[in-house]
Ligand SMILES: Nc1ncnc2c1ncn2[C@@H]1O[C@H](COP(=O)(O)OP(=O)(O)OP(=O)(O)O)[C@@H](O)[C@H]1O
């Protein structure tokens with residue numbers, strides 16, 4: 397209990413400190429800050445389903461795209477502020493997530509098969525969106541610039557976006573902290589660790605997984621709206637495509653899935669590297685950032701298979717068997 | 731009325747009959763043994779009772795209500811808990827957290843669930859292992875952990891599938907003493923065992939399965955001298971110690 401309260405305090409203090417960064421940092425740093433927070437938030441959303449409930453989605457771009465397209469379409473076509481459109485997109489993504497989860501979990505699709513289904517659905521969304529002219533087809537959608545106005549989530553400088561993404565990441569981490577200490581969180585972990593055992597102990601595994609995918613999709617769509625407002629342009633492949641899906645999951649894996657801070661740490665490590673390599677090498681060596689991602693992923697998987705935080709976590713938690721306390725029996729029956 | 735009533739339970743796996751027309755009852759406060767050679771259908775019977783597989787036909791009644799069609803988690807919340815023949819820990823969390831999962835059925839708040847889990851670990855003699863990751867526990871303790879997890883759900887009846895398997899003679903005694911103690915506290919037991927002598931001393935009544943059918947039922951004394959039973963176990967180890 398105490399340790400978790402310390403974590404809440406730490407989160408709040410960190411949040412306050414980060415509020416002051418824009419007062420002295422350059423726009424370049426603020427840009428990186430925005431990206432770190434956005435991806436920290438997205439990876440945190442993924443982590444609820446992938447890290448805690450153990451259902452590895454490779455198609456979170458689907459929910460990102462729904463969030464981006466819905467709020468932008470409502471803004472462009474009906475003048476509805478993204479502050480509102482964001483929730484509409486989130487609800488649509490949440491329902492979509494629930495539906496996908498219902499079909500998959502109902503028919504026992506899990507593990508690699510679940511991952512494949514999610515890739516396929518995100519890929520299908522690319523084609524569907526490409527063929528809907530109302531949302532720009534292959535050409536995509538642009539968020540028209542209507543001037544610096546908080547009420548339509550448009551800011552004259554990057555600092556405004558920085559704050560919005562910071563708040564999102566902050567709330568995402570707080571939510572994860574709450575989940576990690578709640579019955580819901582333990583239920584998700586039990587599903588990840590051993591579904592049959594969880595059922596036998598009274599856990600409604602279907603409900604737990606459905607809640608996880610719905611919440612995860614809901615949050616990811618909110619990230620999609622932020623993405624759209626910041627980059628002011630999307631096309632089917634840039635949001636629904638495999639690029640964002642893989643990035644989201646990469647940040648979570650490298651930081652440490654199933655931990656509160658892992659996704660944020662992953663984003664903090666990888667986003668600056670990606671930004672710097674893109675800036676430095678984009679002309680001479682396009683795609684270098686992907687190569688570097690790949691390299692880091694291989695290194696992390698080799699030396700820290702549980703991610704950066706997974707390593708730190710296992711140092712602090714869980715005493716090993718101290719020999720001599722009790723006879724060591726081979727765990728033969730498993 | 732019996733606590734648990736199994737009526738004409740039958741299970742086909744394709745053409746194979748794993749359990750055929752099996753009926754027996756478990757009265758409140760009893761320890762009932764369900765024994766039989768390899769592949770006799772004991773685990774299949776457990777799986778049907780606890781809601782993991784649907785019977786091909788027949789019914790299971792618990793506290794007067796039919797369990798058919800209930801999900802395992804509903805059966806558990808209704809007061810019937812089970813353990814698995816092959817231990818099923820949650821490997822990457824601590825022993826205490828493993829037990830908490832079960833405790834959450836009745837204690838929705840983490841602090842209460844943790845307290846309940848601590849009591850249950852103590853009950854099975856594993857208090858000092860609370861902070862050990864389940865993956866680091868030896869088999870004997872994993873078996874105890876299984877019992878603690880199930881107990882945390884506060885069951886009225888506990889189904890144990892071969893808790894003694896894989897343990898040495900001393901460890902078997904320890905586990906059986908635990909069962910005896912828990913029974914004194916009011917928990918009813920249905921024990922599956924492959925080897926009869928394990929449940930001989932403990933069971934009030936024994937049901938013997940062979941090839942999915944009940945071939946004998948009665949006191950340990952009676953079934954251990956039943957020629958049908960002796961024939962079924964022919965070639966296996968000595969029945970009575
Ligand atoms: N899911 C399944 N699909 C097909 N056949 C099965 C399945 N489960 C069990 N069987 C078969 O049903 C029969 C009964 O198996 P069961 O596991 O119930 O036996 P058991 O009495 O528990 O045996 P043991 O002492 O080895 O644990 C066996 O022939 C087994 O191969």
Ligand SMILES: [Mg+2]
Pocket residue numbers: 772773774815
């Ligand atoms: Mg069996």
